[in-house]
Amino acid sequence: MAKAAKQKTSGGPEKTTRIQEINRRLILDAALDVFSTYGFRGTTIDQIAEKAGMSKPNLLYYFPRKQNIYVTLLEETLTEWLAPLADIDPEGDPIEQLRKYITLKIKMSESHPEASRLFANEVLHGAPAISDFLAKHLKPLVDEKAVVIRRWVGEGKLAPVDPYHLIFMIWATTQHYADFDVQVRAIMGSQVGRPGFREQTAQAVLSIILNGIRPRD
């Protein structure tokens, strides 16, 4: 849906010029910042344009509608966000695979909190722009991994646990540190900024979840 720029030539396969490449990236980067802070309705095109260093009509030359920027950003973000889940190896050691996954998600939460917030905000408001995407890409992937986890449980390598709720729990806990950052800071204060904070977080989360699903005899 997200076409490049107006094509005044015939309807052939649209090529992207060097300038288009640069400017679209500039716009998307600026928009991520603004959208993730103020939400879709709370963001003005002017804000994005200013942050991207161009005029509003120029921005609209690349993305004719505000909605276009938003959707492009969401799909881009979500794809990247999902990669670690896809990387879970069905043949690996369950605890090890999940440890890797959780660790990676916590890292992402720290390095790209805006992306997490952009997505959280969208889902919070009923995912009007990406419910199709969720159904088409998210659900199949989760279903696939749920089968793997269920097999692990069956083989006695994990305590009996519902795969879906386990995945939700991992998402919830890891993204919490990005999405609710302000609340975490309000409570833990200066600790949050300190060097080892991410490791401490990872340690706590891993300890509870992994012990929670380790097979018991």
Add this chain to the structure above:
Amino acid sequence: MAKAAKQKTSGGPEKTTRIQEINRRLILDAALDVFSTYGFRGTTIDQIAEKAGMSKPNLLYYFPRKQNIYVTLLEETLTEWLAPLADIDPEGDPIEQLRKYITLKIKMSESHPEASRLFANEVLHGAPAISDFLAKHLKPLVDEKAVVIRRWVGEGKLAPVDPYHLIFMIWATTQHYADFDVQVRAIMGSQVGRPGFREQTAQAVLSIILNGIRPRD
């Protein structure tokens, strides 16, 4: 800060009339619905007024600013939301107390998802309207309970775990089902509506967290 209505009389202690009581409640109930769905900026006063069954100027007679409704609602909500945490009994059995707390929070997530979303949205956007409230009410309460949990760990009644991260984890997992409802539905489909779903959720969450913090020998 949220004064009742314009007082045309002298500056005495303002009394609330019967009509004021009714209409303020009507407005707040309507506003919770709309704000939680569309966010602060995404909500118009007209929307709230229509849902509350009154004209816009009349609504503004009770809450002179849109912001007033929003803040009142947030503080009301957060207070109620925090009660179960305050109820954790320092002298009770740790696992039992936490089981009760988690169960209650999952119930609240199901019965008042709008309240959860309203709050989540506010925090997500940096809590501009309630950061004071967080510092003044949330932090002290959490600090207080953290001491209790730390003592429980010291007494060997819980596995070594950071109290703050444990509390965050409980919040994250329980509120996830309200805040990310759309995503949960996109993945689990019709299961979500089914009768026993809340119990199944509670069971999964409790199983992982409680086993995760049960003392190991």
Add this chain to the structure above:
DNA sequence: CTGCATTTTGACCAACTAGTCAAGTTTTTG
């Protein structure tokens, strides 16, 4: 260098929305 396509922008518009106001209606009170 020339001419066409692409890119850029100032000026503008229509729709929307928070909040005002003055004039009316209803409720309360003495």
Add this chain to the structure above:
DNA sequence: CAAAAACTTGACTAGTTGGTCAAAATGCAG
């Protein structure tokens, strides 16, 4: 039952914002 207080609202305003447009500036292929 009157008069005052409380309540209600249609009509309006000022500010904002998504998007248009025509014309100017720039880039680029031959």
